[in-house]
Amino acid sequence: MRTRHPIRALAVATAALVAATACGGPDLAEAEHYLDLSDQPMAASGIELATVDGEPWGFTDVADDRLTLLFFGYTSCPDVCPMTMAEINVALEQAGEDADGFDVVMVSSDPQRDTDAQLRSWLDRFDPDFQGVRGDVDDTVQAALDYGVPIDAPEVTEGEYLVSHGGRILVLTPGGEAAGMFDEGVGADDIAPLLPVLRSELL
DSSP states (O other), X not given: OEEEOOOOOSOOOOSOOOSOOTTSSOOGGGOTTEEEOTTSOBOOOOOEEEETTSOEEEGGGSOSXXXXXXXXXXXXXXXXXXXXXXXXXXXXXXXXXXXXXXXXXXXXXOTXXXXXXXXXXXXXXXXXXXXXXXOOHHHHHHHHHHTTOOOOOOEEETTEEEEEOOOSEEEEOTTSOXXXXXXXXXXXXXXXXXXHHHHHHHO
């Protein structure tokens, strides 16, 4: 199994964290490891998928009173996907009460092998509240592209089954717009300080 990593599609914020803003946290526009799109958020994808419980789900169906951390990945990924889920989980634990302002959704980029049961069981290892979503693979690829995340449908090349995953963690506001995104490989210690700021500024 090899993982095909997508080419980065957007520039990232590179300035160091500054002291504190009026809300008592880092400045989103200058935060390292985070790209702030709140002035011009990306429109919600219109693609319709389904939850692991078999309920219809669209990106505009995210909670209207919380933010959603969204990731495109797959359960047999050997490194990036489980690490990303683990770092999100730790960041939410570090955020304490501010974690109540966030949902976590992973959309499978390998829906043929990621059955509802497999995806649910895999996410339960991190947090039973994490939501799994899957659907037609072409629809999934289009939804990811709608948010600037370049992934490809799984394919067999020279006997190897290749699957791609997203690198970034998208921050969706109620209504499904992407107001920002965390860099690929970002750690919990970089995510957690921004969560209360995101909650304060975007909700």
